[in-house]
Amino acid sequence: MTSTRTDTGVTVILEGKPRQKWRRTGPAQWQLDGVWPSRREKGQALRLLSSGLPILVIQNSTGESVDLFDEEASDLSQFAGYVTACENGVTSLFIPSLDWLPPRMTKAATSFITEHTRLDTMIDSRSPVLTPALGHRRNLRVLHLPTNDTAVRTAERLNELADLAFPHSQTRRKATR
Numbered sequence: 001m002t003s004t005r006t007d008t009g010v011t012v013i014l015e016g017k018p019r020q021k022w023r024r025t026g027p028a029q030w031q032l033d034g035v036w037p038s039r040r041e042k043g044q045a046l047r048l049l050s051s052g053l054p055i056l057v058i059q060n061s062t063g064e065s066v067d068l069f070d071e072e073a074s075d076l077s078q079f080a081g082y083v084t085a086c087e088n089g090v091t092s093l094f095i096p097s098l099d100w101l102p103p104r105m106t107k108a109a110t111s112f113i114t115e116h117t118r119l120d121t122m123i124d125s126r127s128p129v130l131t132p133a134l135g136h137r138r139n140l141r142v143l144h145l146p147t148n149d150t151a152v153r154t155a156e157r158l159n160e161l162a163d164l165a166f167p168h169s170q171t172r173r174k175a176t177r
Contacts, residue, residue: 010162015059
């Protein structure tokens with residue numbers, strides 16, 4: 001799962017491992033088939049962003065490193081922009097978080113998160129960081145989690161996090177009218 005819509009109409013996009021698209025090629029064999037977003041998916045995400053509907057991106061790092069054996073990638077050319085090394089039958093990829101957003105928004109989110117995680121390091125703390133609303137329509141927020149907490153991926157947790165990020169989401173406002 002890379003993106004889903006919560007009960008309150010907030011689209012949640014998960015960075016990291018969920019962006020990897022794997023395909024089964026045999027009983028115990030898998031191949032990396034792509035990285036979210038494809039061109040079409042990126043267009044959909046950017047249209048959603050420009051529509052003003054709320055989007056919450058959840059990440060736990062600045063990007064995801066992936067090591068692939070040759071047989072785990074059918075066509076390495078589609079991952080050319082992510083390749084960091086190739087040797088001895090292993091290809092290493094790095095998929096940067098937020099690379100699908102307009103550069104201005106990526107920079108704003110990354111700068112905010114970097115500043116706050118640096119503060120956490122200074123006081124020996126590891127707290128989640130939620131950016132202020134970003135974009136022309138102020139409808140994008142990025143939540144940086146300091147761990148790989150997979151519990152956040154349950155539907156109940158996504159709804160709670162979306163409510164925290166967007167307490168007055170459009171769907172909820174329509175429902176209360």
